Amino acid sequence: MTEQQISQHPRPEDNTLLTHYVMKLLTVTTTLGHAVIGIALVVATAVITAHFFMEIARAIEARTLFSGFLHALGVLLLLWTMLELIQTELGFLRGQPIDVAVFVEVALVVVVREIILLPVDNDQPTFEDVGKWAVTAALLGLTYILIRFGHARFARGAGHGAVP
Numbered sequence: 001m002t003e004q005q006i007s008q009h010p011r012p013e014d015n016t017l018l019t020h021y022v023m024k025l026l027t028v029t030t031t032l033g034h035a036v037i038g039i040a041l042v043v044a045t046a047v048i049t050a051h052f053f054m055e056i057a058r059a060i061e062a063r064t065l066f067s068g069f070l071h072a073l074g075v076l077l078l079l080w081t082m083l084e085l086i087q088t089e090l091g092f093l094r095g096q097p098i099d100v101a102v103f104v105e106v107a108l109v110v111v112v113r114e115i116i117l118l119p120v121d122n123d124q125p126t127f128e129d130v131g132k133w134a135v136t137a138a139l140l141g142l143t144y145i146l147i148r149f150g151h152a153r154f155a156r157g158a159g160h161g162a163v164p
Contacts, residue, residue: 034093041086041089044082048079048082056068056072059072070117073116074117078113081109081110084109085102088102100147101144104140104144104147105144108137108144111136111137115130118133
């Protein structure tokens, strides 16, 4: 589109009073939604932190340090996930775009957690159990690499493809 064609198309905010109210409603809804997400992330972080310390205390009390350590490590990975999601939410609220790779990272951490806990939760995991988690981790890892490669290879400068 040429500059003249773009200027001939009215922007939604220029149309009507209804558009103005719809935009206000959507802005309020988005703000409330992000407030709920923020509160949920803070509460989840507090709960997971408490659970981490309970796992450590339980391991010391039961004298099962190896399995207790692995459980605590699994909880610690969940805590790291919450902090990563909080960081992503903060970035979004500051106007940064959300990177889809963050969600792949979160999924990968969850899968790694399951792999770590597999020998603790199941004394003799089957080849299928180990295989499905290993394949899932490999596919998520490949997805992450492809996303990062795409970001590096096809990164656009500011303003490319955007309508002013």
